[in-house]
Amino acid sequence: MPLSLRHQLRSLASRVPSRNYAAVSSSPSQTNPYTVGPYQVFDRNAKRLQRDRAVARDGGDRSRTVDYIRDEIAERMMERFMDIKRSFNTVLDLGSGPGHFSKLLESDKAKKTVMLEMSGKTLHREPDSEFEGTSSGIQRVSNLNGQDIVQVERIQGDEENLLQHIERESQEAVLSCLSLHWVNDLPGVLVQIRESLKPDGLFLGAMFGGDTLFELRTSLQLAEAEREGGLSPHVSPMTDTRDISNLLGRAGFTLLTVDTDEVKVGYPSMWELMEDLQDMGESNAVIGRRARISPDTLAAASAIYKELHGNEDGSIPATFQVIYMIGWKPADSQPKPLERGSGKVNLKEVL
Amino acid sequence: MSATGAASKPARPIARLAYHSTVTCAAQASVYGKCITASYLDVSKDMCSAEFAKFKACLRESMKKRQ
Numbered sequence: 001m002p003l004s005l006r007h008q009l010r011s012l013a014s015r016v017p018s019r020n021y022a023a024v025s026s027s028p029s030q031t032n033p034y035t036v037g038p039y040q041v042f043d044r045n046a047k048r049l050q051r052d053r054a055v056a057r058d059g060g061d062r063s064r065t066v067d068y069i070r071d072e073i074a075e076r077m078m079e080r081f082m083d084i085k086r087s088f089n090t091v092l093d094l095g096s097g098p099g100h101f102s103k104l105l106e107s108d109k110a111k112k113t114v115m116l117e118m119s120g121k122t123l124h125r126e127p128d129s130e131f132e133g134t135s136s137g138i139q140r141v142s143n144l145n146g147q148d149i150v151q152v153e154r155i156q157g158d159e160e161n162l163l164q165h166i167e168r169e170s171q172e173a174v175l176s177c178l179s180l181h182w183v184n185d186l187p188g189v190l191v192q193i194r195e196s197l198k199p200d201g202l203f204l205g206a207m208f209g210g211d212t213l214f215e216l217r218t219s220l221q222l223a224e225a226e227r228e229g230g231l232s233p234h235v236s237p238m239t240d241t242r243d244i245s246n247l248l249g250r251a252g253f254t255l256l257t258v259d260t261d262e263v264k265v266g267y268p269s270m271w272e273l274m275e276d277l278q279d280m281g282e283s284n285a286v287i288g289r290r291a292r293i294s295p296d297t298l299a300a301a302s303a304i305y306k307e308l309h310g311n312e313d314g315s316i317p318a319t320f321q322v323i324y325m326i327g328w329k330p331a332d333s334q335p336k337p338l339e340r341g342s343g344k345v346n347l348k349e350v351l
Numbered sequence: 352m353s354a355t356g357a358a359s360k361p362a363r364p365i366a367r368l369a370y371h372s373t374v375t376c377a378a379q380a381s382v383y384g385k386c387i388t389a390s391y392l393d394v395s396k397d398m399c400s401a402e403f404a405k406f407k408a409c410l411r412e413s414m415k416k417r418q
Contacts, residue, residue: 222387222394227403229396271369295365299372299410300383300403306373307384308391 039185041237043285044118044158047182051119051281055098060125066279067100072263073322074100074177077206080324081175082109084202088172090114094193094205095159095179098125105131105150110173112151116165117179120156122281128152160184162192169195173202178322180207182285186239190251200331203253209239210260210321215309216273222308223301227294233286234293244323253327254334261322266315270302273318367414376409 055063078101088110093102096115103126105113113131117123131152157165159176160183174193183189193203217235224231239247245258267273277283310316328334362370372380383406386399 222391225394226387226396226398269369269373271365271373295368296403296407299368299380299406300387302369302372303380303384303406304387304391307381307388 042182042184043287047285048118050283052121054279054281055121055125062279066276070100070178073206074104077177078104081204091173091175092171094174094176097122101177103131107150114153116155116157118158123154123156162196166196169198171196171201172198176205178206187247190247194252194329197329199329200333201329203327205325206322209323210241211319212238212321219301219305222304223297227297227300232290234284236286241323244325248325248327254330255328257326259324263320265318268315270305371410371413375413379406379409
């Protein structure tokens with residue numbers, strides 16, 4: 001029986017087309033758009049599967065080829081991290097992916113990194129040897145006197161339920177490089193991050209937001225409107241830059257720093273962009289997305305993309321806008337503004 | 352286009368569509384794109400259906416041929 005079953009499965013598998021641009025819907029029961037709260041925008045289960053599949057393609061080679069954008073942002077985030085004049089025993093890399101940011105850590109800045117990622121295959125894509133001098137996880141480190149080695153610990157878990165994996169008031173620093181744009185309840189996750197931090201703990205994050213992929217968004221919208229007479233979500237709703245500092249403040253962080261950065265990447269056409277996004281595990285995961293997009297609409301979108309946004313040399317640009325945020329958990333040791341009216345110097349005399 | 356046929360062909364259908372829509376039928380695609388861009392602030396269904404029909408005819412013709 002197992003043999004015939006396997007045969008059936010295989011013949012079934014061969015009938016499935018080798019790829020889909022639109023992700024297969026795989027909503028678990030809790031992501032029913034009619035029964036969930038206001039914050040349910042993304043299908044987290046679908047996102048986990050997309051990431052697993054992206055890393056499984058060609059033994060991870062496809063996924064490594066499209067590391068360019070995450071590696072670039074990780075380096076820019078590392079610059080901000082190095083500006084913080086403090087060294088840490090343990091940092092939590094929230095939504096680490098295969099460890100784009102953790103890979104860059106140096107042992108004089110952080111002795112150990114804990115990577116927390118929802119997709120198991122993504123989390124374990126890189127062997128421990130890829131990380132700064134580490135040979136094989138925690139056991140081996142003690143043999144090597146552990147001085148110039150960044151230890152790596154990996155936890156597979158959903159960053160939306162951070163406090164299920166991490167204890168309250170346990171972290172010196174929480175770092176998140178390009179994962180928060182798939183989080184449903186961003187205010188809630190920021191509160192959980194603050195809760196997981198020790199007093200005076202650091203949160204440093206980078207997330208896609210603002211105008212990210214607006215060219216793709218508008219091209220698909222125009223194509224759908226003209227071809228089919230309607231709209232459906234193909235590119236995620238993005239967090240506005242201006243909202244981030246409000247959200248950080250609301251979550252109880254102090255001494256906020258928020259800045260934005262833009263990376264423009266050129267592609268030969270819309271098709272390469274979409275293929276790369278898929279290999280990054282960044283396919284559409286909005287709840288209520290269409291399971292399939294017609295070839296007509298795709299061809300139309302490709303033509304519109306090129307005419308509306310295309311570069312002079314025939315390539316097309318894709319914008320990635322990144323929001324960097326720094327916040328600290330309040331502590332008594334932090335500098336605070338003086339009491340109102342306590343100034344001794346009359347500004348009239350100074351100016 | 353049967354599924355088994357698609358699996359055994361070297362280039363996947365979507366890759367062929369990508370190629371033909373950007374290379375083989377680039378001229379028709381450009382005409383269609385210009386039609387949309389001319390009034391993209393007020394798009395209605397089938398606004399450029401004549402241009403798209405030519406684009407699609409070209410696509411259909413080139414998708415038929417085996418590379």
